[in-house]
Amino acid sequence: MTTPPRSPRLLVLSTVVLAVCGVALLAVPHGQEQPAPGSSPVSVTGVPSSAAAAPSATAPTIAAAPSKPSGASPSPVVPSALPPHGEGAAGDEAIQQSLEASWPADLPAADERELLTTGRALLRADVTGVGREKWPELFPHSPAVAPAFTAARFRIQAAIARQDGRPNRAVVHLVWAGMDRGGTFTDLRITDWHFTRTTTKGAPAWTPQPRT
Template sequence: MTTTAPSPRLLLLSTVLLTVAGVALLGVPHAQEQPAPSPTAHSAADPPSAAAVPHARKPTAGVAVSATSVPSTPSTSSAVVSALPPHGEGVAGDLAIQQSLEAAWPADLPAHDERQLLRAARALLRADATGIGRATWPEVFPDSGKAVAPAFAVARFRIQAAIARRDSRADRAVVHLVWAGMDRGGTFTDLRVTDWFFTRTFQKGAAAWTVQPRT
């Protein structure tokens, strides 16, 4: 199981969604208040935190994101807040999360590149969380040939939303995935976030996206 220290980008994304979810819950009448979400279980791919949507303002450099970055306009922030479902909404809330991601960070990659990146990142996240398919990326999962207990149950793993966008340079991209899962301790948590980074390479004259191993 690969682990990594939380990047500034992930910490910022987590802070934003926690704030957004809190504002959304404050708008629920007292009689309809829902119980607080269960504590976030430790993720195989991320720090234990709730997921977040990217700002409407696109990050400008690498992994780091300025802690002072804010949505470009109040109306954009309000739209994202009103669109996000509360914790525990289930599959019914996944579309709203996807739409919020797309509204916050407009597409900036060719459609065929975005499809390729999303397909690879979804498979990578599933492999990282559940152990399924790790042998496909031995450079990312050096323990793929060993018997490793998966951190999350296959039956309770679900990718809620995903977008692929440019990252700092034309030959770099990042895929943001929001997902839900039940860990080995039986704790189910949704709105997790994972980033996978890719670099454009050329193999036999054809362009391809190669995932960057976690460090």
């Protein structure tokens, strides 16, 4: 039994149908590949989302101001805030204000007054020799050692008293001016006197320590 030959029209129709199906399959988009875990997704504009999360260049940055540790030495006096050399007593107030601004007070007012009074007297005794007999343990060689500066041209320009690392220790920081026995006058000199808090006859007191 023989198979009748296929109609040419049927062959053409089958070819067209197969071609249409092939084009339709090519037009269907394949499933999008999911990004790997941990990778940065891409926004519709093509810019990585990590860039969108970056802080704005104009956003202000807040930084904590460094705090001054207890017992730290005072900041150097800012030259621009000081009067010129040789200004005289008229410029002492500016020096005092600069010291107080660079090293804020941290002692009770009564202790500060006591320390400043003793510190000023010690500086005068050390520099000019006046009053050294009050502290024989600090000036054991007086009056054999002549003072370097004259009392008439000695002036304390500024002074502050602050804690020196611990509550029972303090330092008096002094800025002063004077003329030495050679006739040379200089100002803005710096001297520190250190103290410890002790108890004498039941009463607490600040005791000056020998200078090294």
